Amino acid sequence: MNEKLQEAIELVNTGEVEKGLTIVKKLVKDADDEQKLQIAELYFKWGFLDEAKALFSKLLRLYPNEGLLYIYLAEIAIDQDQEEEAIQLLEKIKKDDPAYLQSLVLMADMFQMQGLDEAAEQKLLQAKKLAPNEAIIDLGLGQFYASIGEYNKAIPFFEKLIEVNAELENTNVNLLLAEAYVHTGRFEDALECYAEGLKEQIELNSLFNFGFVAYQLERYELAIAKWNEVKVLDPDYIPVYLYMAKAYEQIGSLKESYETAEEGLKHDPDYKELLVFAAKMAMKLEKHEKVEDYLKKAIAIDPGYIEALTLLGSYYLFHEEYDEVVSLYEQAIEMDEYDPQFEWDLAEAKKQLDRYKDALNHYESAYTSFKENIQFLRDFAYFLLELGDRKRAKEMFVRILELDPSNSDIEEELLRLEEW
Known part of the structure; x- marks a missing residue:
């Protein structure tokens, strides 16, 4: 390579782009065709597409049968959103040209970007027929099928690449295969591929997914170990904290679970799920002063966050703060937020506040959603007894026995009602 051209490359690579480009522009004037190709490729690599296009076009006029030039010009056309021009260029490459296979793959990529999956598949299959053992074609087919959700079709292509130990630049086939295994429910196979793939290259999302698959297999210690690696590599990888906290909960390490959640909230105080x-962990650890604080923050971030609302409502009920229950839910309803659990909790709260008429209305509203819930039916039945409505209370008790014939307490209640 020309010494001046090498100097220009070093200048661009070290950030002195203008100086490097000045040298390149001077070199173009006296460059031979081979040097012009090198310069055009550098322009393309650096993102100076117009300059690259001009040089490639000049070379194409001199070498109209050189398929590689069509490839470069088509890639530039694609980058400049000129898909029709790209297709016209690629279709000019002859079948006996070494670049023909690459043209088929490039057309497949372009068709897929346009949503023409069937056309993309045909181009790749055509390439596969011409070069059945070409690794880049197997990779293209595997990635194509994975991208359209047909993972069972993708897997054999990825497996073949690993079997023949194909060398593919910037592609970790084990990680691609691991993802395909996950989507087909082959979790144990996925773990093996993640382990192999991450030996080649540490990739945060794959490392996180490794932990997630281990979690799904109830291998919680392994999940925690992998997620700890994620935290070390990137403490701001926020999703890891919630799942890691859940894993600690699963093995009974509530203190570590709570501490992990707190650690995550230091990095992202607005992570409402966390x-x-x-x-929840604060409740289990009886850190009562923290429960209300966390839930109120979550609701402030998302006033329609039903899980936070109902959890806070149940917390207030447990601590007999009935006015707070009513205030919480009625404010939510005013803001057009609603969940059937509101009705049940409001019924319980207003019953305790001696607002029986309102409580009855809430029980009635909740009945449709909870008529299969034994605890709800029990609460409603005893409330009806308080109101003196033995007939409807009996209906609730009968329904409980239909759901749970072995419930002896309810049988006794029915007997007492029959005696009255």
């Missing part, structure tokens, strides 16, 4: 999880 706020709710932290509240």
Whole structure:
């Protein structure tokens, strides 16, 4: 390579782009065709597409049968949103040209970007027929099928690449295969591929997914270990904290679970799902002063966050703060937020506040959603007894026995009602 051209490359690579480009522009004037190709490729690599296009076009006029030039010009056309021009260029490459296979793959990529999946598949299959053992074609087919959700079709292509130990630049086939295995429910196979793939290259999303698959297989210690690696590599990888906290909960390490949730909230105080999880752990650890704080923060972030609302409502009920229950839910309803659990909780709260008429209305509203819920039917039945409505209370008790014939307490209640 020309010494001046090498100097220009070093200048661009070290950030002195203008100086490097000045040298390149001077070199173009006296460059031979081979040097012009090198310069055009550098322009393309650096993103100076107009300059690259001008040089490639000049060379194409001199070498109209050189398929590689069509490839470069088509890639530039694609980058400049000129798909029709790209297709016209690629279709000019002859079948006996070494670049023909690459043209088929490039057309497949372009068709897929346009949503023409069937056309893309045909181009790739055509390439596969011409070069059945070409690794880049197997990779293209595997990635194509994975991208359209046909993972069972993708898997054999990825497996073949690993079997023949294909060398593919900037492609970790084990990680691609791991993702395909996950989507087809082959979790144990996915773990093996993640382990192999991450030996080649540490990739945060794949490392996180490795932990997630281990979690799904109830291998919680392994999940925690992998997620710890994620945290070390990137403490701001926020999703890891919630799932890691859940894993600790699964093995009974509530203190570590709560501390992990707190750690995550230091990095992202507005992570509403983590706020709710932290509240749950605080409840279990009897850190009562923290529960309300976490849940109120979650609701402030998302006033329609039903899980946070109902959890706070149940917290207030447990602590007999009935006015707070009513205030919480009625404010939510005014803001057009609603969940059937509101009705049940409001019924319980207003019953305790001696607002029986309102409580009855809430029980009636909740009945449709909870008529299969034994605890709800029990609460409603005893409330009806308080109101003196033995007939409807009996209906609730009968329904409970239909759901749970072995419930002896309810049988006794029915007997007492029959005696009255």
